[in-house]
Amino acid sequence: MKASPATDRFRSVFKRIWSSEEDLVDEESADESGPVGAQAISSVKARERVGLFGEIQSVSASTPGAALSFQADLSDGTGHITLVWMGRDRVPGISPGVIMRVYGRTAQLGKELVMYNPRYVVEAPHTKG
DSSP: OOOOHHHHHHHHHHHHHHSOHHHHHHHHHHHSSSOSSOBOGGGOOTTOEEEEEEEEEEEEEOOTTSOOEEEEEEEOSSOEEEEEEETOSOOTTOOTTOEEEEEEEEEEETTEEEEESOEEEEEEOOOOO
16 A cells, blocks of 8 residues: 555654664665765855765854854865854864864855764864964
8 A cells, every 4th residue: 555645744754853963864875976985165055964074164153132043164175164153152072273174054145055963973173282
């Protein structure tokens, strides 16, 4: 017996909720003809689910009275994207100079490309030198 379109849609949404971000990125990468791995930030458009790799250039927290958020600017040499964690005034391990991978869906905020609440992996912590 074939499932109804509503049931198929429910299963698809449920699968996306319970799948890890890495599984979703890998699944979408497998559908693309390009190389597997991080995308160049310059090639990313709004509303795409992506995996990116780069260096944190700067960080900032929201000002008093504004909604609580922590922002970091990630650059890979081809472009930059603002990472925003809502409801936080800091994120452990994230500071200028940190090399990291991030996974999530991009958005457009004015002319800026942003990613809200991305999953991340610190590849190389900042070393004072």
